[in-house]
Amino acid sequence: MHPHDLLPRDTAVRLIDEDGTTLPDEAYALPAADVLLAAYRGLVEGRRINDQAGALVRQGRLAVYPSSHGQEACQVAAAMVLGDTDWLFPTYRDSVAVIARGIAPAEAMVLLKGDWHSGYDVRAHRVAPQATPLATQLLHAVGFAQAAKHRGEDTVVLALCGDGATSEGDFHEAMNFAAVFHVPVVFFVQNNEFAISVPLSRQTAAPSLAHKAVGYG
DSSP, rough: GGGGGOOOOOOOOSSEEEEEEOOOOTOOOOOOOHHHHHHHHHHHHHHHHHHHHHHHHHHSSOOOOOOOOOOOOHHHHHHHHHTTTTTEOBBBBOHHHHHHTOHHHHTHHHHHOOOSSOSSSHHTTTTTTOBBSTTHHHHHHEEEEEEEEHHHHHOOOEEEEEEEGGGGGHHHHHHHHHHHHHOEEEEEOOOOOOTTEEGGGGGSSSSTTTTTHHHHO
């Protein structure tokens, strides 16, 4: 792939018109109606969870809740594409993805309430604890995927992170190891263009965050 292929497209792909009618596109086949309805349900629930959890923080009932408002589609889709033997490695901002993977909202909030454990059975759901330190879950994801590869397991690991995490050393170490050892891990960068207090323009000179993958093959 040429780096220019990673640049944003000039025109957006339209799969639905203003009246709600689907627009066929051979390159982007739509899933079945029941899958679309499940995805939409996840979006509505995700937005509601983000709003309610924010209110719980203001009430002092949650210690912290890093909202993913506006990123619900990324997170619901991430959970839905995983197979039964795949694993999800989320960040602190990925509660919607955790819940979309089948974990009860109350269990997903235990860690954010300030308890000592993640609140859910990681093995039962194949979801690692939400990582609060920036980008450390990426190294864990790569190590887990490498172990699964050695065991001959049919497992793909999906590691979520934000644009800010791509400025961390752990991100680059994880990318390099995954590429060199051909580890079955996918890095899903959710770019909301702002890492806490620093805009994307102050984080990187790369034309896009996807270009960072080019350097690792």
